[in-house]
Amino acid sequence: MQTQKEKLFSTQNMVLIAIFTALIVVCSWIRVPVQPVPFTLQTFAVFVTAGLLGSKRGTISVIVYILLGIIGVPVFAGQVKSGPSVIAGPTGGYIVGFIFTAIVTGLIVEKAANKLEGVAKIAVTALAMIVGDVICFAIGTIWFMILMKNGLVATLGLCVFPYIIPDIIKIIVAVIIVDRMKKYVRYFD
C-alpha cells in the first residue's frame, strides 16, 4: 500500500510535473516584452497546470519552474530573465503569486469543480482560475508598488488594467483545455 507521499512522488507524477513545468517555461517565453510588465502566457500555463494536476502537483510544477529561474536558467519573462534578482525585481510579485494561483485554483478545482458535471463544472473551473488570477495580480501589484514606490492608481494602470482582457481570454482557453484533457490526466490520479 503506497503512502500519500509515495503516491505524490511516483514516477508518473514526476513525469507529469516535469511536463507541466516545461509548459510554464514555454509559455513564459511566449511574450510581448513591454516594460515594466511583459504580456506573457505564464498565467495561462499555471491555470492549465493547476486545473489538470490539482493543487499539490500543480504547485510543485510552479515551484520547480521558479527554482529553475533562481538557479540561472532563463525561464522568466522580464528584462532580466533569470537569477534571484528577478524575484527581487518589479515583476517578482507575479512570480511568487503564481504559487498561490496554483494552490488556490487547484484546490477549488479539486474540491468543487471536479465533483460537478456539465455547465456547473465549467463555471466553477472558470471561477477557480479567476480567483487564482486575482490573487496573482494582488501580490504582483502590491510588490510593484512597494518596490517602485508608486501610487495605487499609477500601479493599476501599469500592472493590472492592460492585462485584464488578455487574461480573460487565457482563462476561457484554459477552461476549454482543462475540460477536454481532464480524462487523460485523471488516469494518473
Ligand SMILES: O=C(O)CCCC[C@@H]1SC[C@@H]2NC(=O)N[C@@H]21
Ligand atoms: O518576469 C516574469 O517572468 C513575470 C512576468 C509577469 C507578467 C504578468 S503575469 C499576469 C499578467 N498577465 C500578463 O500577461 N502579464 C502579467
